[in-house]
Amino acid sequence: MRYSTPVYEAKTSILLKQDKSGGALSEMSAFQDLGILKSANTRVEDEKHVIQSRTIMKEVVEELELNIQYHRKTKLTRRVVEMFHDIPFDLVFASDTIMDKLSTSFTIRIESDAEFVIRMDKDKPWAKAVFGQRIKMPFGVIIFTPNAEFLDKFIGEEIIVSIRPMNNVVADYVNRIIIETARESWRSSVISLSMQSIDSKRAEQILDLVVDKYNEDAIKDKNEIAINTIKFIDDRLQIIVAELTDVERDAESFKVTRKLTDITSEASGYLSNVMDNEKRLLEFKTQRQLVDYIIDYLGSQKTQLLPANLGIADAGLQTAIAKYNDIVLQRNKMLESSSERHPAVVSLTETLSRQRESLTESLQNTRKTFDIQIRELERQVNRVNSKIASVPGYERQYRNVERQQQIKEALYLYLLQKREETAISQAVTTPNAKIIDRAFSNGVPVSPKKNIIYLIGLLVGLAIPFLIIYIRDMMDTKVRNRKQLVERLAIPILGDIPLSDIKEVKILENTDRSATAESFRLLQTNLDFLLSQTAHENKTILVTSTFSSEGKSFIALNMASSLSYSGHKVALVGLDLRAPKLLKYVGSKQKTGITTYITNLSMKIEDIIIKIDGVENLDIYASGVIPPNPSDLLKSNRVKDMFDYLNKNYDFVIVDTAPVSMVSDTLLLSKYADLCIYVVRANVLDKRMLAVPETLFKEKRFNNMAILLNGVNASKGYGYGYGYGYGYGYGYGYGLTKPKPWWKKILNVFGKK
Known part of the structure; x- marks a missing residue:
């Protein structure tokens, strides 16, 4: 803005x-x-x-x-x-x-009143120039x-x-x-x-x-x-002026050329003119006949002398004829002493031939000249004769010329008058549009409209956070918090396990006061509530998940240790025969385990017990060597004998089983369980995979079933559920975390889902 x-x-x-x-x-x-x-x-x-x-x-x-x-x-x-x-x-x-x-x-920098510099591009140097x-x-x-x-x-x-x-x-x-x-x-x-x-x-x-x-x-x-009319009148005036001038000149010429002051004397003059022309016509015809005679003679007598002094008036022809006769005389004189084959005679013969051709051409041209002159004299004679015959009509013809002159004068004056009228009308022409208001601006900007932009900015600023949250929610396919589980599932929520900062999985100590340790202690209350309907005192709990890497082994291990710290005798049984992790977590390298016990009929269950230093009342039964047929082993009677033994000797039996979406091992063990804890890893499990525990719950594949949310972000708070969703948040306490500033709390409100 x-x-x-x-x-x-x-x-x-x-x-x-x-x-x-x-x-x-x-x-x-x-x-x-x-x-x-x-x-x-x-x-x-x-x-x-x-x-x-x-x-x-x-x-x-x-x-x-x-x-x-x-x-x-x-x-x-x-x-x-x-x-x-x-x-x-x-x-x-x-x-x-x-x-x-x-x-x-281009760019110009003004240096003074008279000089400036100019350049076409930033990369090019300045060029000096002068104004003008x-x-x-x-x-x-x-x-x-x-x-x-x-x-x-x-x-x-x-x-x-x-x-x-x-x-x-x-x-x-x-x-x-x-x-x-x-x-x-x-x-x-x-x-x-x-x-x-x-x-x-x-x-x-x-x-x-x-x-x-x-x-x-x-x-x-x-x-x-009007412009076309004036143009038309001007064009017509030019024509009329030219025609009027021609008529006046015709009248003047008619009198001058015909000398109409005395028609009788004009007629006698015409007669005298005719006699003179006829005399000249006779002379030209005589000259033309003489030329025709010479042409004919020259064509028939090629080596003879031409007649001279015939009266031809053209001096050039007379000179050419005399020259021709001289050559004929020289040739005849040479023939008297030599033959026609003599080189001199041959040369004179060729010269004579060329002179004859030139003379013939001159005679032809002279004849054409006489023809032209004869035709012209004949035309003049005929014209004078016609004038003599038309003298009586001269008076009538002059009157016609005078009448045309009067008509042209009247039309010329009429066109001048109309041109002035049209010019006056053109001068008073009014425009097609009357201006009501000249262009005006009130000086108030129409754009940008600050009030509207500020309002839109405010609305957009308010809408963007909600839009971001909505889009993030639409695009987020992972399970993030307990609220999503409550909205999607009708399964009881056992509680939440916060995400630990410790990368290495280990057994939590009894003196540990971290949020993770406290969450496992609080799980015991929820377990008592969910197992309150169990008739016998010994409780068997299966721990499973949809996929591996959701922390079920971690949950089983620390749940067992937490119960043992409370004075209960606990057995942790590793029945994830396909991808066992308990030995890795407890740091044991023992190779014998449940698979060895099942396959070796002589071995007793007590032979595979693993003890952990510092954790009393907890016995661990590892899975042992990975078998090729885990499902078949779990169907063995030795498994039933094992559970009978465990139920007689322990208060709680925590069973770490395989993921349910991959194999059927866990379902084979459901008949031994009083409770199935289904671990859901926050920020890992796809929401669409919640259909797996929902189906198991609806089909009652387990006698009792509860959801445990693992890996909850502790910075956003977590809670522990009682029964079907009742719970409270777990936040700052025990000296483990410090209060957050107010601006982080506001950001957390927008980040929660």
């Missing part, structure tokens, strides 16, 4: 005008005789989409340069904050086209122009400039503007625009500019007819 950036909201409202007549003059008003009507008003929903269009928003982004962001670090917290209004310089790009897709950032200088960047040329109003305030500070792609910025602001209509009536034309931003002034600028751009766009749309 302390470092979160507040967000403000700015709002503006406009009224969409629903007038049927636009501000611009329609084409119907400009040309009422054409009968063109104006289109109908657009609906409010359509206008909302126009306001929120990318086209309008792009104009806003470009004008406010929203794609360029400036950031600086605060002096105290060194947090990066965005700058909006007090920017010390402006950016000028040499080319605006790079802005559409440009995405980059063209700087070549990786993305193009850029100019930094200083803003004197704020420049001095940021000398020595670093400013981070970030440039985002134009299209991305436009899309971002389009999504940030919210447009709503008035809720009072669906027919309302009032539209409200709102926007959230970390700078309230910037949000007000954007909203106001969006409305202005929308009105400009609406005015542009309304004036489109």
Whole structure:
């Protein structure tokens, strides 16, 4: 909350005008005789989409340069904050086209009023630059122009400039503007625009500019007819002016070219012109015939002299003919003294052939020239003859030209008048939206909402501990405490044995005042209650569990020692023939045991007794060598004889048996037991495995059955049960532990289950 950036909201409202007549003059008003009507008003929903269009928003982004962001670090917290209004310089790009897709950032440190340093990346060195200088960047040329109003305030500070792609910025602001209509009536034309931003002034600028751009766009749309009308009139005026000029020139040209001041004298002039043209036409035709004659002669007489002085007017042809005749004369003179195969004659013959080809080409060109001149003179003669014939109609033709001139003048004046009318109508065009309220922000942040966040934080803070406890309980599959046993089982709870800090299993001494030793002493009271219904005085107690490593052997050993310390004669019998541990716990290496007694009929039960120093009234009968068939041995009559002997000679017989979920050995011994103590190891046994003792209890596989919880965490307290769940907690006492601080007690409350 302390470092979160507040967000403000700015709002503006406009009224969409629903007038049927636009501000611009329609084409119907400009040309009422054409009968063109104006289109109908657009609906409010359509206008909302126009306001929120990318086209309008792009104009806003470009004008406010929203794609360029400036950031600086605060002096105290060194947090990066965005700058909006007090920017010390402006950016000028040499080319605006790079802005559409440009995405980059760089850092500037202002050194003085004229200089600054710049770098593109933290790993790159600073580069010096001057304000107003063209700087070549990786993305193009850029100019930094200083803003004197704020420049001095940021000398020595670093400013981070970030440039985002134009299209991305436009899309971002389009999504940030919210447009709503008035809720009072669906027919309302009032539209409200709102926007959230970390700078309230910037949000007000954007909203106001969006409305202005929308009105400009609406005015542009309304004036489109007027603009097109003016364009049409201007185009027509250019055409009319050109046509009028042509008509006036035609009238002038008609008089000038035809000299219509005296039609009779014009006709006589035409006759004189015709006579001159016919004379020239005759001369050109004569020249063309002479050329045709020479061409034919040159083709038939290839080595003869050409006629000269035929009257050809072209001096170049006369020179070419004279040159050709000179070569013919030289060749004829050489033939008088030599044959045609003479090298000189052959050379002159080749020269003569080339000259003949050149002369023929010149004659062809001259003939074409005469043809052109003859056709032109014939055309002139025909034209003059036609003018002579049309002289009577000149008067009528001039009147037609004059009439066209008057029509063009009237149309030109009409178009000038309509253009002025349309320009006046365009000048008084009103915007499409009336601004009811300019963009305004009350300066109160809309986000983050501190009161709501504090309330949510309080609720979350209260809910998290309970949620943690609930999740831990859901995910915890182990038996943790006595409460879980009471909730899940209907079996009597004998008591709890706290977890001992001593890693090595041993017999507890009579002088021991630890919590574990006291818990075994208190178990005797519960045993008396559970065995109070037994008829005979000698009691046989089986100790078993679901799996190994739950501490049943430890329980059996110390229960037996505790009873012996009370003056009872106790026998501890190890009938866990598969994984015996009693010998290890008492530190004995005796190999003979119950398995030896069962298999060796000559051995007596007294032969396998183990005595422990310092523990009177306790005899231990170890299991002996692990047999291959424990179940078969337990079915032997020797086992029955053993129990008969033990019941006659001991007050309590504690039997350490195998786990019930793995083998059936314990069930074979249930007929000898007055009580079965089912050991459950806290934090070890899976809750789902409590179904095993529950099934044994419901099926009454034992005459009497009770649960003993082993390994309870002493720091969380433990209790001793009487009968079906009555008990009391065992905590601080006997000088063994010291009181806990208050904060640990609170944590323990949340940690209990």
